[in-house]
Amino acid sequence: MKILFHIFSDRLGGYEIQLALLGKALQAAGHSLSLSCPKGPVRKLFPTDEIIDAEISDAVLDRLCPDLVLTLRGPIARVARLAKKRSIPVIWFCGYRPSLLPDFAYWRGLLPGLMDHVFVPSDWLCTTVRREIPDISVSTLPCAVNANLFNPIRERSSLRQALGFTEKQPLIAYAARLSTHKRHGDLLQALKLTERLLPDAGLLLLGWTSPTDAAFWDQLHCQILELGLEKRVRFVTALPEAVPEFLSAADVFVSPAQNEALGCALLEALARRLPVIAASPVGCESLIQDSRCGLTYPVGDTNALARCLLRLLDSQNLRDQMGQRGLQAVKQFHTVENTQDHFLQTADHLLSCVAACSNHAASLI
Template sequence: MLPLMPAPRSSAGPVRTGNGRLRLLQVLGGDGRGGADQVALALADGLHERGFAVAFFVPPGFVRHQGERLRGRAVTLAQSFSPFSAATLGALRQAAQGVDLVLTHDSPARHLTLAAKALGGLQAPLWFMRHCIMRPPALPWAPWQRLWVAHQLAASEVIAESLIASGYPAQRVTRLYAGRNLSSFFTADSPAISVLRARLGLDVHPAPFCVGMVARFDRWSGWHPEVAHPKGFDVLFAALSRLDFPYRVLLLGPPNPEDHAALRAMAQAHGARPDWLIFPGFQNDISAYYGLMDVNVLPSRREGLGLALVEGLAAGVPVLGSGSGGIREVIQDGRNGFLFPEGDAVALASLLTRLAREPELRRRLGDEGRRQLQETAFDEGRLVGGFMDCLAREHPASVHGERMP
């Protein structure tokens, strides 16, 4: 057994509340820029408003990008998320002292907390929130998850189904749609949008058709520009190569110049215009950028939900998504946007052409999407309410001011 060592650095001690209610530790291995990170922050904000204490165990990059959102919270920094690091396991054990529940949102956090459970360094109940579709048959960790993970929250119905198909007990799976505070998307400031339009060179005449895509961009060993990408960048670029009118592509998500160069190479390889790609870089508040888009596209393969589509709907932008995974739970085909077959660049090109030529259709889809979104479960309030309902069902004492067992 690895020796457990004290935490290298912590900005606050164990999570405490004066009213004895739930004390939650969220463990995330991301750098604060991903969709799962946004969901974790939204959950923390909503629970804090209800009198619960929420702490974070995160890498330094998370604090670098989300320092303002974390202000006033207990935060423990981990220099590594290796489940084989004694220092990291010790840091997690110290951060989890006195908490009532540990919740993870991504793979590095899941592997670390499972190792801590196995070594006896994590006494509080462990919950996972899944943002990606599981791939059956179950991975080697799955039997241990069934033993050590008290509950699994699935960010969409298709994720819940994949968890159960992988062998996890259905009675310990709850579908809880990923959500975030959407108020800034509903009320984006028109002057701010005008400033961005000028800064990004979109205030030309005639105005080019602006295609938005909000997604992370990952590269791996053996990556090359012709590769089929999980988020479908290749599908978008192949579709754009078929357009016969001026366009610009607003790519929000890829943060680094190296990523921008790789995406320009990918665009060229698939016949799109590399010089028509626009990279604003990482932005904490992206609501005004949606105001620049004529259409919001997510051509992913195996998408868990597609929070970027939800943001587009809130901003009144028509959405196009592959018929992949949870995207079908967001897009009502023909009402708030359109679905196209996964990987089908020809179908996507046809939809882009239609929307470019029919501004009234774009307006109708955007208005209907915004209206429908107010009736669905993708905002922060529904996320927090659903989490509270699950707590009340699984651990009712924690909601009413007593410690969880």
């Protein structure tokens, strides 16, 4: 199968990494992969057969003759229309955008009749889309983690020392891009609320920034100073692929983000045997509740978040139990093999539909 990945982006976020994992698996299985319009670090993620710097056009599609187009970011509607002129199936991998919920007007105008299938990263978002736009084909393409994350954690003590934390110090971790809807401030407030019972608890913030994030970082830094947390909080600029190593130093992972579909860092934390705390509603809510690998709380409720932190940091036994259950859940549902199998099943179905339509059209001539 010849697959054209269209990623008009210079962002290196979780969904780019998910597609990179999928792309590597597809190539290993013998499929041809071309990449259109990557910029910056995204180019280095994909071991492709060909990288096309130009935007997708009639000429590009006629030269490549792909069996399938998979689009992530950029002018996805224009790309889909060009592909549909040639009866090439189009799949949209929809990474979560806060502005799309709960207003589905954009989706209703774009998806029916244009996208053959939509992949979303969580069952929660899939159920919501099916309810709001029943006329489109949508399914969950499970986010995945590398199998090497399942290996036992090593060098925890030296990593903590390098970060400025002691071995016995309770340590909370959060990995996310600096953005308002990620709600870093909620976690800072909750940490302050635990101060009486956990005066030495530390917070490790892992993130990646761009020039547009400078104002938000200044705001966050001021909040740290106002709360008197400057000695307990560390911020490490880390690209997504470096996050799992740093997570090895933590005791608990927290995701206070609002309307997160399914954070890749959360899955990486589970693969590292960390219990997780996540704001609700969230895409990982069913995973957390079904596997009993963590706790949830109402988004923005810093008192509830503080109670969750106290409960987990007070019990090594509970953390170990939840961490082990989380690891098993990720191994069962969120491996690259699961993602690849579901993608290929969907792609084969779409190609079969195209072939059937072509045969029917030929019989009418």
